[in-house]
Amino acid sequence: MNLHQAMEILKENGYKHTNKRQDMLTLFSNEKRYLAAKDVLEHMQSKYSGLSFDTIYRNLSVFTELGILETTELDGEKKFRFTCSTEHHHHHLICLNCGKSKHIHECPMDLFPVSKEGFKIVGHKFEVYGYCDKCDEDNKQYK
Amino acid sequence: MNLHQAMEILKENGYKHTNKRQDMLTLFSNEKRYLAAKDVLEHMQSKYSGLSFDTIYRNLSVFTELGILETTELDGEKKFRFTCSTEHHHHHLICLNCGKSKHIHECPMDLFPVSKEGFKIVGHKFEVYGYCDKCDEDNKQYK
DNA sequence: GAGTAAATCGTAATGATTCTTAATAGATGA
DNA sequence: TCATCTATTAAGAATCATTACGATTTACTC
Secondary structure, three states: OOHHHHHHHHHHOOOOOOHHHHHHHHHHHHHOOOEEHHHHHHHHHOOOOOOOHHHHHHHHHHHHHOOOEEEEEEOOEEEEEEOOOOOOOOEEEEEOOOOOEEEEOOOHHHHOOOOOOOEEEEEEEEEEEEEEHHHHHHHHHOO | OOHHHHHHHHHHOOOOOOHHHHHHHHHHHHHOOOEEHHHHHHHHHOOOOOOOHHHHHHHHHHHHHOOOEEEEEEOOEEEEEEOOOOOOOOEEEEEOOOOOEEEEOOOHHHHOOOOOOOEEEEEEEEEEEEEEHHHHHHHHHOO
16 A cells, blocks of 8 residues: 555545645555554644644544554554555554554464354454564663 | 452452452353443442442452453453453453353464564464354344 | 541543534536 | 535534542451
8 A cells, every 4th residue: 555545545435635634644654653543643733733633533534444544452542554455464563662563474363273163253353562673672771 | 260269369469358349250250251341330230329430440450450350452442351261371252242252272372473573572462253143143133 | 346448439530532513625517 | 717515624512431539438457
């Protein structure tokens, strides 16, 4: 996924082009890591002072519905990142501090059988958490 | 884990015996499934009208700290269940409707290597979601 | 049974998110 | 280009789960 593709998807689905949407997507395209709504809000407010947070939330959910962003929930808040691959099912190793993430290509569901007895399975979540080298270094300095 | 063990753990750690605590734990001991704080509150209010939800939340977090309950986060709310095994690391298959759950003994972290390059790993989450046969049946009736 | 610390009550506060209504701004077609 | 229509945004209120707090009550210790 890149910025251009994302804007195309918006257009194809009848969503209008606005500078705010483009700037939000540019942020995700540059950062390629998990961001909380408030991170996006803060970044956007540096350019658009008085920006409503409703705008951020509404657009984040539009982007997510269209598959432009993928989300996860960490510590009771939703985090969003630019979809890394539209083709392959994959999981992530996520830095709990900065949201940087790394693909995990293997999926546990493929690798071992989960007994489905008595259940109709509809989804799963596999995430590995840690600290990237940079954040780990920064942490050590405070100890 | 059973009710008696749970009460023992409380005592050993200097927590007082109260009927409310015992009743909360009795509920978990009977249900053996994931419950949201509000489920617990509702159940308890049938016996203790005017029960403060502070009491529920505070006790849930005490129980969790002591390892009596295990928790997960689903749809932005915490869910709690009686710890099923204090000995083995395990995961769950969870019914999204009623919270009923089933052990998954295998852990993906044991079964395949996650490249740790550039990251210091501190944890992981693996959960499988679905509907138990009962809830699946109930769903069908409304369609 | 009295004293003390813990537990609970009642309610206010918080933080993330969603909703509502009115104003504004892209896209479309005369 | 201008008018119009509809999507988008602003502003703030509302909601939902959760945490915090001062006052009161209760469980355990002596």
